[in-house]
Amino acid sequence: MLSRLVLRRVVGRYVGGTASVGGSVRSTHHQNHQQGEAKDYTQQKWWSAATILGAGAGAAFWLSYNYHAEAASSLTVGEKEEEGFGAYRSGLPEYTLDEVARHTTIKERIWMAYRHGVYDVTEFIAEHPGGDKIMMGAGGSVEPFWALYAVHKNPHVLNIFETYRIGNLAAADVGTSVSDMSDPYGKEPRRHVALKPSSRKPFNAEPPLPLLADSLITPNELFYVRNHLPVPDVDAASYELELNDELSNNEKTLTLQDIRKYPKHTITATIMCAGNRRSEMTKVKGVKGLSWGQAAIGNATWSGARLCDVLKDLGVEDGKTDALHVQFEGLDTDPASMPYGASIPIEKALDSHGDVILAYEMNGEPIPRDHGYPVRVVVPGVVGARNVKWLGRIIVSKNESDAHWQQNDYKGFAPNVDWDTVDFKKSPAIQELPVISAVCEPLEGDQVEVKEGKIKVRGYAWSGGGRKIVRVDVSSDGGHTWQATDTLESDSSRHPHAWGWTLWTTEVPVGKGAKTGSEVELCVKAVDSQYNTQPENFANIWNLRGVLANAYHRVQVKLKF
Incomplete structure (x- = not known):
């Protein structure tokens, strides 16, 4: 091969x-x-x-x-x-x-x-x-x-x-130069009609926001889709995963059945696109990227072989290698046969508690094609861009991946940096994501019923790096006064291995004198187990790629008595 x-x-x-x-x-x-x-x-x-x-x-x-x-x-x-x-x-x-x-x-x-x-x-x-x-x-x-x-x-x-x-x-x-060419997007998988596309080729879409708050585990069909290239059509029967340790020159090839022979490890983990909530950041100043709303995020159970177990069989163990990174290459490729690629630090890859897995199941079923069938790497607590789908190759190296998405994208910059002055070498690649939250219901512009002087609000909160959400604060007056949410729902995992999100629900009071048609601004901010919280506004965190958009989520609604 x-x-x-x-x-x-x-x-x-x-x-x-x-x-x-x-x-x-x-x-x-x-x-x-x-x-x-x-x-x-x-x-x-x-x-x-x-x-x-x-x-x-x-x-x-x-x-x-x-x-x-x-x-x-x-x-x-x-x-x-x-x-x-x-x-x-x-x-x-x-x-x-x-x-x-x-x-x-x-x-x-x-x-x-x-x-x-x-x-x-x-x-x-x-x-x-x-x-x-x-x-x-x-x-x-x-x-x-x-x-x-x-x-x-x-x-x-x-x-x-x-x-x-x-x-x-x-x-x-005329036409002969392409007459024998099929559309590279012509074999895309069928998607649920509820998904709202932000682009179709490649396909990128998010579910309706209220659906996210309906279930701690996001159904496969309603999990947001982030593709950079056409979805490859992989035959599981002939699937092979190449492994290469550049330091020892050890190489290995695993079939899907080989991967399944390793002890099956299951985790609950949230995966979020770095551009989630980008559409809010663009209100400060335009950025280049998909106009994601607040639903480019999902929470699922993932099952597969632990990466550290697979690398151990390659001779790569913690404390016994000088490698600094583990690179991943997907089977999705561009016209130059260059695959989608990314990498993570070796410490994360080899940590048995880091829970990095070569996942072949999503919510108890074979991973759908849009989400990496037959095998994807799940790197919990880390930005979605490193969770490479349709995994084709793993490289243990002293170097980061040289792929575009590792070197020249998915990095944050100061608000004064523009496309004329940006130097991607000056910023590290995003790995763990900061704390974030969003109101899932009510939606912007909704008319909300007031009961006993209060309105019901619900949403999600999450923090990268295995940090647990310990509190969610909600305001109904634009952030002047706050109250902690009544209910936090999450799985039982603890810091620093809390990979999944938290769903929250509360009832917040509306101001005295409010009447039908009155407008209020709902705000939410989350606090994680290291007491990190969200910035107040987007002006201070604006960046040219619109990533890491985690300022307070603000929703304007009208009251109905």
Whole structure:
């Protein structure tokens, strides 16, 4: 079996050359963008073109440019609007796909095809942030790459791309560059209709907020979905997990049955996206990222083999290795065959009380495809981005993962840092998450019935690092006065191994003189077992990626007597 590391190196050498691979990557047409005048966006031209071409460069582009597909996911246009882009244009010369394929170097010019159009994008090669991996799209169609990355769902992109139009694709070749390509998102799993998508390709969605407070354990079908790439279709019967200790050069391959032979370990753990509640932070100032509400979080029971047991059989034990990190690679890959990747500190991985598991069950059932079937790593108390799904490879190393999501994303910055000044090397990767809470019911703008001078409020609270929620404070007057909640519901685990969330319920009094139609502002803040609490507002914790959004949750409601 060819290891993914070897495959990655082969792909890297291939892409760095002049071979054309654009026409060989499997994909279909991408939904494109709203038409407008390219001349209106001259100042953004270098960025937009880099974005257009960068998707073809896969993860390397993201590493250099730090801009996610999710940022523009809401800017798609309809099929009729997209027909204007790449359409046949009279008066232009005609080129065959064979002619396009000959233009794959700077000397020969870099050409690409899109629908009926042929484009010369040579001028942007030298300054392209993704480096020479842009050559993946050279001499072929950009559509395979555009089908993977929603970053192209920006109303400016196709306008700018059209400025590089040099000709029409020969009628006989139109569609042939992608006719044998399936949609990389064409085999996605079926999702529950209750999930509210924030993007569809890749699919990211959260459940209705009130549902979270209904059950301490979040049902699999209603657990939020966070995908970065297409969901791989993995056959459990042929599944293999590669393990590699870079320090000893020990290697091992485990099947699903091999993993199941280890003692089965079950934990209750909350997994939360670092961008949960980002939509509230954007009210201070815009950020780049999916506009998550308060439900990009869920609590489940997970069962599988302890990572420390598996690594022990590889010869990696606490106190007996100089490794500093354990890297994880998923089976979800980009066009350059680069997998989703992340890493955690070796101390967390080898701690028998750290409860890191190679999970194959979620809430007593095989893990659903959206959540990592057949095996994902569950790193309790740690940001969701490190809980790698569809686990394909584990690497014990002195180094952190070099994946984009470890190096150039999921990091926090001061409020004054913007995209012109950000240096991702200056901030550590997020691991344990801070204390957070949210009101699940009532919702913003609801009319709430007042009974005996009080209104009922319920929600969740959680803290990373195994810290237990010890108190939840709720206010009905915007934070001027507070009271502790009446009921806290959680599993029986204790600090520092309290991986699951706490659901809370209380009744708070409304001010004297309030009447039907009066508006009040509900606020909630949680306190964990180390007496950490939440910041009062988002202005002080704003950051350009909108992560770690854990300020007081505020909900405006109207009263009904």
